[in-house]
Amino acid sequence: MLRRILVLVGVVAVLGFGAYWWLTEPPARLAVSEPFVTPNPVHGEVIFDAGGCASCHAVPNQPDRLKLGGGLAIPSPFGTFYAPNISPDRADGIGGWSENDFVNAVKRGISPEGTHYFPAFPYTSYAHATVQDVRDLFAYLKTLAPVSGRSPDHDLPFPFDIRRNVGIWKLLFMDDSLFVPNQSRPTQWNRGAYLVNTFGHCAECHSPRNLLGGIRAAQRFAGGPDPDGKGFVPNITQKGELAQWSEKDIDYFLETGQTPDGDNAGGAMARVIRNTSQLSSDDRAAIANYVKSLPPVEGPPRPKKKEAKDQ
Known part of the structure; x- marks a missing residue:
């Protein structure tokens, strides 16, 4: 009986390893x-x-x-x-x-x-x-x-x-x-959609992720905790602060890093601006046009700021 059990365990182990090797094949x-x-x-x-x-x-x-x-x-x-x-x-x-x-x-x-x-x-x-x-x-x-x-x-x-x-x-x-262009949308929108969703990889930072590190599809572009644990990446759908920005505001931000209220991009976004500032005005406008069209999506709640302790 023990021998049969050991053989069965061995077969299951071999099959399991084979399945793992097959599933993980590049x-x-x-x-x-x-x-x-x-x-x-x-x-x-x-x-x-x-x-x-x-x-x-x-x-x-x-x-x-x-x-x-x-x-x-x-x-x-x-x-x-x-x-x-x-x-x-x-x-x-x-x-x-x-x-x-x-x-x-x-x-x-x-x-x-x-x-x-x-x-x-x-x-x-x-x-x-x-x-x-x-x-x-x-x-x-x-x-x-x-x-x-x-x-x-x-x-x-x-x-x-x-x-x-x-x-x-x-x-x-x-x-x-x-990427497949949306034939019901104008050329500018499709150009922006292509840049944002391919090389721009905006969703990679501006979307919350599950426990395995996959993007939560239902909250794509809705912001979330910064992976480095030191901040919160903003929601860039029309449910976030960009709802108050115009396309020109977004375009100008991508060129200069300056927000409509006079603040400046910092952290990782400052490095991004060094690159988007090199794009043509047409491409920045296309990105702005697409981002402004993103439907409102409720993102994860921002953590409450800790109250300053009395000195």
């Missing part, structure tokens, strides 16, 4: 569909600015936002991630990557070695972008100066440090469908 690599179309680095710069790549990948505490040596610490409830070097350096950056490597990293969240990237890299948004735009971005990155030096390893506790587990996370929360 997705099939995406082939570059239009290799005959020459990438455009000039347009790639637009994608770079829309994506705010420098916000995370620029070397911290130095003025050159195009010095993409990485190293920025990104705190989260699952541990601390460090933005990698994405400069053209062949040893420490992505200088040795092929175009196909880059497309699959950005749109599938898989490394050239075939392992999962952690979703601190917002590929869940980039997945909706066109392959050609990603190719243009890669072409632009190759025009920048290489930067030597590797970022620290991510500081994640078990089991969050196991990349294989990200495969299950992707099954639960990743939608890799391409």
Whole structure:
């Protein structure tokens, strides 16, 4: 009897491990569909600015936002991630990557070695972008100066440090469908929708997340606690403070970082503004047009401010 039980346990363990291995398998690599179309680095710069790549990948505490040596610490409830070097350096950056490597990293969240990237890299948004735009971005990155030096390893506790587990996370929360324009909306709105929901990845910060780190779809763009635990990301639907802003206010904020009441963007948003300020006025206006159209959604309640103690 004991032998039968042990055999049964062994079979169940093997089947369970097999199921785990199958479920966590990285997705099939995406082939570059239009290799005959020459990438455009000039347009790639637009994608770079829309994506705010420098916000995370620029070397911290130095003025050159195009010095993409990485190293920025990104705190989260699952541990601390460090933005990698994405400069053209062949040893420490992505200088040795092929175009196909880059497309699959950005749109599938898989490394050239075939392992999962952690979703601190917002590929869940980039997945909706066109392959050609990603190719243009890669072409632009190759025009920048290489930067030597590797970022620290991510500081994640078990089991969050196991990349294989990200495969299950992707099954639960990743939608890799391409952005589809809404034919009932004007061109400007669709351009804004594309930038916000793909490279702009606005929902990645401006949405609350569940216990597994997936965006709560019903509260998309409705704000929530900052992942670093030091603040609250605002609701940018028409239920939040942006309900009082005009499209011109949003456009001006994306250009200057200044709010209608004269305040200035701070923290991570200040880094974002360094990038959106480089966009064309048409693209900023398109983003503003789309954001202003977001229907009102009630977000998580903001924590009450602690009363100052008597001195």
